[in-house]
Structures are given as structure tokens and as C-alpha cells.
Amino acid sequence: MPYRSNSELPSGARHHLPxxxxxxxxxAFNHSFASHAGDLRQEEIAHRTAWAAVKRSYVKRGDQWIPKWPDA
Structure with a gap:
């Protein structure tokens, strides 16, 4: 199911990500979800893709996710 707003995202993302x-x-989730229509693992693939997209721009330090490039 695509997410219309950030408040609908899973709590694991909502409570940890800036x-x-x-x-x-x-x-990323919504794009991947649409791209994998009909796949039995559609939602799993979309969540993995979404986390991968976050990890391209953010890194987890301790309990916080911080931008890899603070000036960007």
C-alpha cells in the first residue's frame, strides 16, 4: 500500500528518521511498490528499497540518523 504522508509510515521509520x-x-517505497506490482514480495521489496535509499544519504550514529553530507 503506498503511503500518502509520512505519518502513515511504519513506526520503525517514523520514530527514528529525521x-x-x-x-x-x-x-522510494511508493516508487518501488508501483514498480513491483503483481510480485508476491511487493511490499517487502519496497521496504528494502526504501531503507536502501535512506542509507545512501544518511548514516546511523548511535541512536540517530544523520546526513552523510551535512552541507547538502
């Missing part, structure tokens, strides 16, 4: 990372997660 706002910009949530935007990345939601957009």
Missing part, C-alpha cells in the same frame, strides 16, 4: 529521511523513505 523528516527529510522520512520523505526519502516514502518516495
Amino acid at each position: 523528516p527529510h529521511a522520512l520523505d526519502i523513505y516514502r518516495e
Whole structure:
């Protein structure tokens, strides 16, 4: 199921990611979900893709996700 807003995202993402990372997660999830229509693992693939997209721009330090490039 595509997410219309960040408030609908899974709690694991909502409670840990900063706002910009949530935007990345939601957009990547929705794109991947649409791209894998009909696949039995559609939702799993979309979540994995979304986390991978976040990890391209953010890194987890301790309990916080911080931008890899703070000036970006």
C-alpha cells in the first residue's frame, strides 16, 4: 500500500528518521511498490528499497540518523 504522508509510515521509520529521511523513505517505497506490482514480495521489496535509499544519504550514529553530507 503506498503511503500518502509520512505519518502513515511504519513506526520503525517514523520514530527514528529525521523528516527529510522520512520523505526519502516514502518516495522510494511508493516508487518501488508501483514498480513491483503483481510480485508476491511487493511490499517487502519496497521496504528494502526504501531503507536502501535512506542509507545512501544518511548514516546511523548511535541512536540517530544523520546526513552523510551535512552541507547538502
